[in-house]
């Protein structure tokens with residue numbers, strides 16, 4: 424496909440090719456001269472209908488390191504505010520000779536809709552509670568870097584699974600790469616389908632931490648909660664917050680991940696987030712190389728057509 428809409432559509436060998444390509448780009452961006460000419464004359468629009476720090480800057484840097492021309496669009500200060508539709512917005516951007524669109528949108532399926540109606544390559548940078556494929560790629564790439572391989576590793580995804588696009592994309596990526604996956608959280612924050620996707624489900628965070636090699640801790644997404652959920656933030660922290668005391672009680676160290684932004688003191692304490700076992704900033708660093716790989720490979724497919 425000339426799009427990256429979700430991890431669901433990728434094969435294991437697609438993911439391995441992305442990793443091998445990202446290995447090369449990681450080496451490139453650690454050199455004094457970080458830029459390569461691979462996407463010269465390609466124009467990319469980063470179209471964001473939701474807030475972002477990491478994903479937006481990471482895509483922009485990845486595009487610039489590949490020598491693409493880049494334009495950035497945020498719906499909050501655009502003519503979307505005057506009632507312009509998603510399709511009209513993107514078609515107007517494409518009329519300015521844009522080749523690829525990186526889209527973040529609050530509606531699940533928005534990038535899939537665009538892919539059916541426009542000619543440019545679409546990369547999903549997060550669609551509501553559905554998928555966040557480049558996040559899962561950088562997460563699994565970071566596990567591979569830290570632990571040597573993803574296959575056979577036990578990964579617990581802990582927190583607000585119900586509202587998380589990171590959880591679903593991670594589940595797909597980890598399974599395709601041969602990891603064992605557990606989700607852990609209060610059952611009010613677990614989606615109804617979770618019993619049907621081949622993951623272990625654990626309500627007790629201590630048992631989840633004891634089981635896993637890697638804990639990927641997710642943010643409580645208050646902005647997506649339509650009704651007042653149990654638990655409250657204070658209750659969540661009491662029963663599910665990850666702190667040093669919980670980790671010190673384990674018989675071996677585990678690797679700690681978080682996609683960001685962190686609610687410090689809610690799902691994760693600073694004494695864990697900033698510890699030697701945290702790879703949170705490695706995830707962010709790897710995001711640029713992984714996104715370079717995705718953009719480079721998609722541009723290659725587009726030029727073959």
Ligand code: CP
Nearest residue numbers: 475476477478682683
């Ligand atoms: N991890 C992530 O998607 O962060 P942003 O929302 O800041 O892009």
